[in-house]
Amino acid sequence: MPRLLTGNRLETGDVLWWAGSDWSLHIRDAVAVDDDGEALIARLAPQERINDLVLIDVDPTPDGWRPRSTRERVRAVGPSVRPDFALPSLPVDAI
Amino acid sequence: MYRYDEYDQAVVDARVAEFRDQVERRLKNEISEEAFKPLRLMNGLYLQLHAYMLRVAIPYGTVDSRQMRMLAHIARRYDRGYGHFTTRQNIQYNWMKLEEMPDLLADLASVEMHAFQTSGNCIRNISSDQFAAAAADEIADPRPYAELLRQWSTLHPEFSFLPRKFKIAVTGSTIDRAAIKLHDIGLELVQNEAGEIGLKVLVGGGMGRTPMLGHVIREYLPVADYLSYMEAILRVYNRHGRRDNIYKARIKILVNDLGPAEFARQVEEEWALVKPLGLDPPPSELARIAAHFAPPVLDANAPVEIDLSNPDFANWVAVNTHPHKAPGYTIVTISLKAPGEIPGDASADQMDIIADLAQRYAGDEIRVTHAQNLVLPHVRRADLFDLWQVLVSAGLATANLDRASDIISCPGLDYCTLANARSIPIAQKLAVKLAPQEADLGELKIKVSGCINGCGHHHAGHIGILGVDRKGEENYQLLLGGSGAEDATLAKILGPGFDENGIVTAVEKVIDRYKTLRADPAERFLDTYRRVGAEPFKEAVYG
Numbered sequence: 269m270p271r272l273l274t275g276n277r278l279e280t281g282d283v284l285w286w287a288g289s290d291w292s293l294h295i296r297d298a299v300a301v302d303d304d305g306e307a308l309i310a311r312l313a314p315q316e317r318i319n320d321l322v323l324i325d326v327d328p329t330p331d332g333w334r335p336r337s338t339r340e341r342v343r344a345v346g347p348s349v350r351p352d353f354a355l356p357s358l359p360v361d362a363i
Numbered sequence: 364m365y366r367y368d369e370y371d372q373a374v375v376d377a378r379v380a381e382f383r384d385q386v387e388r389r390l391k392n393e394i395s396e397e398a399f400k401p402l403r404l405m406n407g408l409y410l411q412l413h414a415y416m417l418r419v420a421i422p423y424g425t426v427d428s429r430q431m432r433m434l435a436h437i438a439r440r441y442d443r444g445y446g447h448f449t450t451r452q453n454i455q456y457n458w459m460k461l462e463e464m465p466d467l468l469a470d471l472a473s474v475e476m477h478a479f480q481t482s483g484n485c486i487r488n489i490s491s492d493q494f495a496a497a498a499a500d501e502i503a504d505p506r507p508y509a510e511l512l513r514q515w516s517t518l519h520p521e522f523s524f525l526p527r528k529f530k531i532a533v534t535g536s537t538i539d540r541a542a543i544k545l546h547d548i549g550l551e552l553v554q555n556e557a558g559e560i561g562l563k564v565l566v567g568g569g570m571g572r573t574p575m576l577g578h579v580i581r582e583y584l585p586v587a588d589y590l591s592y593m594e595a596i597l598r599v600y601n602r603h604g605r606r607d608n609i610y611k612a613r614i615k616i617l618v619n620d621l622g623p624a625e626f627a628r629q630v631e632e633e634w635a636l637v638k639p640l641g642l643d644p645p646p647s648e649l650a651r652i653a654a655h656f657a658p659p660v661l662d663a664n665a666p667v668e669i670d671l672s673n674p675d676f677a678n679w680v681a682v683n684t685h686p687h688k689a690p691g692y693t694i695v696t697i698s699l700k701a702p703g704e705i706p707g708d709a710s711a712d713q714m715d716i717i718a719d720l721a722q723r724y725a726g727d728e729i730r731v732t733h734a735q736n737l738v739l740p741h742v743r744r745a746d747l748f749d750l751w752q753v754l755v756s757a758g759l760a761t762a763n764l765d766r767a768s769d770i771i772s773c774p775g776l777d778y779c780t781l782a783n784a785r786s787i788p789i790a791q792k793l794a795v796k797l798a799p800q801e802a803d804l805g806e807l808k809i810k811v812s813g814c815i816n817g818c819g820h821h822h823a824g825h826i827g828i829l830g831v832d833r834k835g836e837e838n839y840q841l842l843l844g845g846s847g848a849e850d851a852t853l854a855k856i857l858g859p860g861f862d863e864n865g866i867v868t869a870v871e872k873v874i875d876r877y878k879t880l881r882a883d884p885a886e887r888f889l890d891t892y893r894r895v896g897a898e899p900f901k902e903a904v905y906g
């Protein structure tokens with residue numbers, strides 16, 4: 269099952285997705301890390317710039333990555349009760 | 364309103380400067396996140412699902428218009444134009460940036476506010492009755508006693524690292540609007556035979572994973588002595604509370620394990636040691652604090668009779684106002700629960716409007732209620748119509764206080780890292796469905812939490828809803844029969860849980876059954892449930 273690396277930016281708290289060589293605000297830019305995930309965390313965590321680094325399970329869909337857990341779908345899109353703040357990452361009703 | 368003296372202000376200003384330095388060092392990587400996290404939490408800053416979240420303390424739920432305007436300014440300048448009023452009478456902002464925190468906290472300090480002790484294992488913001496100093500049913504204003512507790516507990520070195528968080532509520536009325544039986548310590552102002560004011564002391568209440576009702580350990584404590592008695596309670600707890608197990612660390616577990624009588628005995632023993640140390644303030648100090656809370660000068664000739672010919676206005680007056688001590692005055696509750704909206708959320712513009720109204724019509728005071736509404740405590744009945752018209756135009760005139768659509772909801776999985784399920788959408792759906800029939804249903808308190816921590820008071824709901832995780836899916840348990848008022852009881856789970864649509868239907872079935880069971884139209888849901896028990900409702904939902 270594909271896995272993505274995610275965390276929150278220290279300065280702003282923004283939700284970030286690992287996009288291969290840098291971070292993106294949008295899950296649609298994310299690159300699956302699969303077996304390299306732990307090694308990436310081991311490399312990035314000591315830099316102390318991204319909080320709460322974690323690997324999450326996703327399914328590929330025609331619209332892009334779909335996190336398996338509701339929690340991560342909410343993180344990817346924004347609060348389901350404020351569609352006006354939704355990121356253009358997944359449709360709000362995908363939560 | 365209490366005004367900071369030089370000591371209060373110096374403490375808060377020093378804290379802002381200290382945190383500014385800590386944030387700078389963190390941003391420069393001079394301190395690790397591991398070292399920094401406890402420091403930011405001590406300043407009320409959590410990392411939530413989408414961003415940082417800041418919880419600002421509102422002591423005993425009271426602010427003036429200047430402070431409310433600052434809360435609006437913060438929503439606008441540092442957040443996305445809104446804030447969330449919570450069941451602990453505080454406000455939370457959901458879209459905070461760490462790099463902006465020092466300036467934000469300096470803004471807050473300029474109006475005598477801060478965010479410390481809104482997280483961590485310390486004595487948290489002291490909560491109180493939102494109708495304090497105004498309610499016709501009150502013995503005395505509880506807030507001077509809460510304020511002294513605030514001063515005593517602020518940065519109290521001995522109680523900054525307790526076994527677990529500690530919540531105190533104070534009320535001055537036998538009608539309990541502060542949920543004192545569901546706090547670590549609940550205090551109720553009472554009078555002895557000589558008419559002197561003292562405090563009834565309850566300990567060991569709380570919600571969360573192991574909900575319990577508090578026990579009375581003292582029927583009457585002279586106010587002159589209460590601070591040293593509080594110190595004694597905290598010392599016994601600090602010494603014997605279960606630091607080994609986070610789930611057993613609250614004082615309720617200790618009180619339950621020892622038994623209330625033994626706990627009380629240990630407190631008395633400790634008190635005998637603490638009392639001679641001279642901690643209790645002289646009466647003049649309590650009087651100095653109390654003077655800050657003097658109610659505004661009220662118009663003795665304020666008319667009682669008002670024109671109620673507009674039916675919408677008359678309905679709002681009937682539902683959202685409460686008897687005031689003074690004839691010609693009333694207490695207004697501004698509902699933050701328009702059906703379909705997010706319970707407890709207010710926009711910056713709404714906060715500004717409410718600040719203006721408070722200044723113009725309510726003695727410059729606003730209260731936050733534990734049901735996530737706002738209160739204007741001292742309003743001339745003759746001003747009600749003008750006030751109501753402003754509320755209507757601001758979308759704040761929903762007439763639903765304590766009714767089915769006045770639902771308490773925690774942030775749940777839309778914002779909270781600890782959540783198992785979303786709570787706000789459930790509250791929204793229920794409010795929209797139930798609003799059309801709520802006048803017929805009368806008092807009905809529905810409370811929704813997104814996990815077992817119970818921030819949405821589901822155990823104290825006439826109808827409580829608890830979000831759980833069922834194999835990765837959001838699932839909801841239904842609880843019935845709770846109350847957080849003077850007739851406090853803990854709600855009980857009715858049966859197996861439901862999905863998002865199922866829980867809404869289940870609540871509707873419970874309500875339909877209640878309508879066939881109630882003895883007369885005035886019998887509340889809670890009273891019907893207490894009379895007939897859970898069985899008929901089980902049958903209605905699962906049968």
Ligand code: HEM
Pocket residue numbers: 409411416448449450451455527530568569570571572573613772773774779781816817818819820
């Ligand atoms: C950052 C979001 C929040 C976190 C991490 C959080 C965490 C917790 C935890 C862990 C407990 C359980 C404490 C225990 O059982 O020992 C709890 C209880 C509680 N929280 Fe929250 N909470 C949050 C938001 C809120 C909000 C928004 C409110 C008000 C709407 C609130 C009010 C309460 C209340 C009233 C209780 C139960 C009373 C008690 O402590 O027994 N919390 N919270």
Ligand code: SF4
Pocket residue numbers: 773774775776779780781782783812813814815816817818819
């Ligand atoms: S009850 Fe759970 S989900 Fe709701 S705010 Fe508290 S910790 Fe978060």
